[in-house]
Amino acid sequence: MSAPKANPVNVSPAPSAASVRPTIAGPIDDELQLVTAARAGDISAFESLVNRYERKIFRLGMNITGNREDAEDVMQEAFLKAYQHLPEFEGNSRFYTWLVRIAVNQALMKLRKRRPNQVSLDEEIETGDDSFFRDVEDWGPSPAERFEQTQLHEILNSAISELDPSFRIVFQLRDIEEMSTEETADVLHLSVPAVKSRLLRARLKLRQKLNRYFRRSETA
Amino acid sequence: MKCTNMIEELSGYLDGALSPELRVELEEHLSKCKRCRIVVDTCKKTIDIYCNAEAVPLPEDTRSRLHSALREKLQHQRRA
Numbered sequence: 208m209s210a211p212k213a214n215p216v217n218v219s220p221a222p223s224a225a226s227v228r229p230t231i232a233g234p235i236d237d238e239l240q241l242v243t244a245a246r247a248g249d250i251s252a253f254e255s256l257v258n259r260y261e262r263k264i265f266r267l268g269m270n271i272t273g274n275r276e277d278a279e280d281v282m283q284e285a286f287l288k289a290y291q292h293l294p295e296f297e298g299n300s301r302f303y304t305w306l307v308r309i310a311v312n313q314a315l316m317k318l319r320k321r322r323p324n325q326v327s328l329d330e331e332i333e334t335g336d337d338s339f340f341r342d343v344e345d346w347g348p349s350p351a352e353r354f355e356q357t358q359l360h361e362i363l364n365s366a367i368s369e370l371d372p373s374f375r376i377v378f379q380l381r382d383i384e385e386m387s388t389e390e391t392a393d394v395l396h397l398s399v400p401a402v403k404s405r406l407l408r409a410r411l412k413l414r415q416k417l418n419r420y421f422r423r424s425e426t427a
Numbered sequence: 428m429k430c431t432n433m434i435e436e437l438s439g440y441l442d443g444a445l446s447p448e449l450r451v452e453l454e455e456h457l458s459k460c461k462r463c464r465i466v467v468d469t470c471k472k473t474i475d476i477y478c479n480a481e482a483v484p485l486p487e488d489t490r491s492r493l494h495s496a497l498r499e500k501l502q503h504q505r506r507a
Contacts, residue, residue, distance in 0.1 A: 250501050254494070261493060262482035279489055283496055290501055339434055343465045351476045360483055363476065382474050407438040414466070414473040421472070 242302050246293045253293075257286050260303055264310050270379045271314035273368040274321075281317060285310035307384050308394050311376070318372055339411045342418040350421035366416040374409035381406050428456040433463045441471055 238259075244252035264285055268278030288309050289296075296305055351359055367375050380391040381402070392402045433456050439445045440453055457464050485493070 250498070253501065254497070257494070257497065261485055261490065265485055265489070266482040279492070283493055286493070286497055287500055290497075291504070340430065340462060340466070343462050343469075345465055346469050346472055350472060351479070356481075359476075359480065363480055367477075378477075383477055385478075403438060407435070410438060410441075410470050410473060411434070411466075413477075414470045417473055417476070418469065421469070 238302050239298065242293070242296065242298070245290070246296075253290055256302065260306060261286075263303075264306065267307065267310050267379060267384070268314055269364065270367050270383070271311065271372070271376050272317050272321075273372075273375075274317075277314075277317045277321070281310055281313045284313045288313070304384075304386070304390075307380075307386070311380065311394055315376075339415065342415050342422075344418060344422040346418075346421040347423045350417075354420075362417070362420050366413055369416055370409060370412055374405055374412060377402055377405040378409035378413065382410070428452050430456075430460060430463055433457070433460070434466070437467065437470060440467070441474065 238256070241252045241256050245256065261282065264282045265278055268281035268285075269275065272278055272281060285306060289306050292309075296302065354362065367378070370378070376395065377391060377397075380386045380394060381388065386394070388399055388402050388406075391397070391406075392399045395402070397405075433453055436445060436449060436453055440450065445453065457467060
């Protein structure tokens, strides 16, 4: 494909799944060995798995519940449940993917307890909304680099916490945890079209929310 | 293709999941529509920024609570 002519905005041509999703960094080679040792009762092997994934599970808890205390509970309960159910882990997926599924269930339970009438994952999402064309401004080549790490984390947390839970959960699983559409649908008991619809809207809404920080005019 | 159709196909485009025909049609639209090019570009950057952001280290007190709770419960479970 050739690049669009007279294109003042640098849109990467033919983006692929690989270009949007960086591969997960981190050692997974010995994950299975650690899981096997933990299943045999080696607590230190399980602690190594906890050390490896605690940050990511905490972030998942924060992004879904939007609450630090709940995120801490989610993390603790997820690791504890994972240990208890290790004998049932069949190794058909990565241990981390299995752990994420457990953590998502814990986070959903927290959300439902806190807001029993406000959290419905399967309600109809309105389509045909043209508000996504608001705030269309160029961000420049590397918008995130204009911020220090701490500030960037605050911006990202703030933007995602403003999303409806049914959007941010799908975004978390598809774009941050890199689950497939089918896996996400399975975990959330949603149809594949519902996941696709929520993901699109989550991406667009986040884009809009980040615009106020990243637009070029903000720092020019 | 209209701008609203482009929006509906945006996720598929970003994920590389569109049919070749639809991708060509969408890219033809992008070559003519600056507004849509910006939406595609900033949407892609949104995903990249979240994907590339490292999870922050746990606050020390949170980490300490997690590990002591797990140690206590796991050892209790192991003895049981």
